[in-house]
Amino acid sequence: MKILAIGSHPDDVEIGCGGSLIKHRALKHSVKVLVLTGGGRGGDGDDEDDLVLTRFQEAKNAADLMDVDIDFFDYADTEIPGTHDVIARIEELVAEFKPDRVYIPFEQDSHQDHRNTSRVAKAACRKVKQILEYEEPSSYSTFNANFWIDITPHIEKKLEAIKLHVSQGHKEILKAKSIEGLNLYRGYQSHVQYAEGFSTFRYLE
Numbered sequence: 001m002k003i004l005a006i007g008s009h010p011d012d013v014e015i016g017c018g019g020s021l022i023k024h025r026a027l028k029h030s031v032k033v034l035v036l037t038g039g040g041r042g043g044d045g046d047d048e049d050d051l052v053l054t055r056f057q058e059a060k061n062a063a064d065l066m067d068v069d070i071d072f073f074d075y076a077d078t079e080i081p082g083t084h085d086v087i088a089r090i091e092e093l094v095a096e097f098k099p100d101r102v103y104i105p106f107e108q109d110s111h112q113d114h115r116n117t118s119r120v121a122k123a124a125c126r127k128v129k130q131i132l133e134y135e136e137p138s139s140y141s142t143f144n145a146n147f148w149i150d151i152t153p154h155i156e157k158k159l160e161a162i163k164l165h166v167s168q169g170h171k172e173i174l175k176a177k178s179i180e181g182l183n184l185y186r187g188y189q190s191h192v193q194y195a196e197g198f199s200t201f202r203y204l205e
Ligand SMILES: [Zn+2]
Pocket: 008, 009, 012, 111, 114
């Protein structure tokens, strides 16, 4: 099975579906992560260009830990366009990699980058059989999990991958045990210890 996970910023994919990606690798599936920006505005007053370089490296470290491939596009943080340009670039990657399943951000989200990433990904991946939307701390309360993946054996590695985004350590959401708590809650919903919850945009077997 071939898996593509798309995130707006370094760390989105780890938060939303990192455990599932680690599980795919344990099952010997081929996994590629695509990050659309360098996350230059996710700092605590840092210089934007320096931060992009730091965050690329952090994302590479996390990808190495999860044992997945990673590609970056060069859009500016907070300015991902919802235009043909970005759709065409993702289409090209999809045509080459031919994923069976794509993980994308949930479209209803307070961050415009997450909303645009979700929209362009749906357009670019219109022929992909399985499109699952992952949840993030900025997802609206309309997120309703209807698909769960048991990540119990992989929760430690997922949390470790998030911690590798050292530059984001100032964010409460990553400091607190929020992500672990969320996965515990999704696990409770699905009667396992830890799970990631998804909203299915399309799921064709
Ligand atoms: Zn993000």
